[in-house]
Amino acid sequence: MLKLSKLTDYAAVIMAQIARDPEQAHTAAELAVRVSLPHPxxxxxxxxxxxxxxxxxxRGSHGGYVLSRSPAExxxxxxxxAIEGPIGMTECSHADGDCELMDTCGVADNWQRVSQxxxxxxxxxxxxxxxxSGPLKLPVQLPIQSVTLPSTTGAVREH
Amino acid sequence: MLKLSKLTDYAAVIMAQIARDPEQAHTAAELAVRVSLPHPxxxxxxxxxxxxxxxxxxRGSHGGYVLSRSPAExxxxxxxxAIEGPIGMTECSHADGDCELMDTCGVADNWQRVSQxxxxxxxxxxxxxxxxSGPLKLPVQLPIQSVTLPSTTGAVREH
DNA sequence: GTTAAAGAGGACTAAAATGGTCCTATATAG
DNA sequence: CTATATAGGACCATTTTAGTCCTCTTTAAC
Known part of the structure; x- marks a missing residue:
């Protein structure tokens, strides 16, 4: 499924909530109500x-949280x-290279490219x-310039 | 971490192994040895x-597995x-839309775009x-033409 | 100073997902 | 008929995740 954990999901929702009112400091209690999730x-x-x-x-009275950078940053x-640690599809895509199956694996390099x-x-x-809030009508091409994949003879599929 | 499960990882390694010798039928026992993983x-x-x-x-004697399509397909x-089910970052990115937090979520649409x-x-x-086998020297641009994201005023970061 | 409101940090538990093994049934070649 | 394979589940152990709670510290207001 390649899924985010629930906490990560919550984090995104909470961050979005804060981003919509970035001037104010927001308390956990307040945000809990807004996103309908338990306070703890x-x-x-x-x-x-x-x-x-x-x-x-x-901390303290009148405390709370604010974004440390602008939402665009x-x-x-x-x-x-922040929630799940470094992003990577495989253990070896970021770790200290101690995968014991390295020699029989044969796909590590390419998974790392995909992770990247x-x-x-x-x-x-x-x-x-x-x-x-809503889906926008203005489509924008995602620039993936820095991404390269190994080329195989005609193996990139068209969809 | 956005990580693949171990089984998915195994699946990729095994598929790659088969892809390198696509004519032959490969038994579980043989592949287990080749990829240094337990037979079961x-x-x-x-x-x-x-x-x-x-x-x-x-099945049966002289049985085994072969790719049902070419490796390029x-x-x-x-x-x-095949291993993890439909790809999506959030529960709601593919499900039947029964997320009870829909109204307070506010990020669902955009996560779905990212999943896509x-x-x-x-x-x-x-x-x-x-x-x-190895990393290749010939870089190829990944075409992500079909991907669109909502546009916010200058919010797409350059890297 | 005291008090109330808030976050920091970590311990703990319960539940779910995952990984891994094994057993029985079925198909096939020789 | 027998040896070799896969098919299909059942099953258990382990790990991960989610969620709660408790105590400590910081801060503002009175």
């Missing part, structure tokens, strides 16, 4: 986002990485995009 | 791949979907690509 869970998510530097927190990659392509894609999607 | 696990993976139509099986999407982009990307990666 929202709190946990906010802590993670804060710890990875996507949010800034103010926070990417989907950032949010995913997905990272690039997610780098292009900003919180500003995500926070937009 | 390889067997399970092969069954899944066979059930989704990526492999054809011949089997995509990474196919392999992932990843699907398109993975559709462009074929088994022929994956089966290539």
């Amino acid at each position: 869970t929202v709190g946990k998510t906010l802590k993670m986002l804060s710890k990875s530097g996507l949010l800034e927190s103010r 926070i990417t989907a990659s950032d949010i995913i990485a 392509a997905i990272r690039t894609l997610l780098d292009c999607v900003t919180l500003a995009h995500l926070a937009q | 696990t390889v067997g399970k993976t092969l069954k899944m791949l066979s059930k989704s139509g990526l492999l054809e099986s011949r 089997i995509t990474a999407s196919d392999i992932i979907a 982009a990843i699907r398109t990307l993975l559709d462009c990666v074929t088994l022929a690509h994956l089966a290539q």
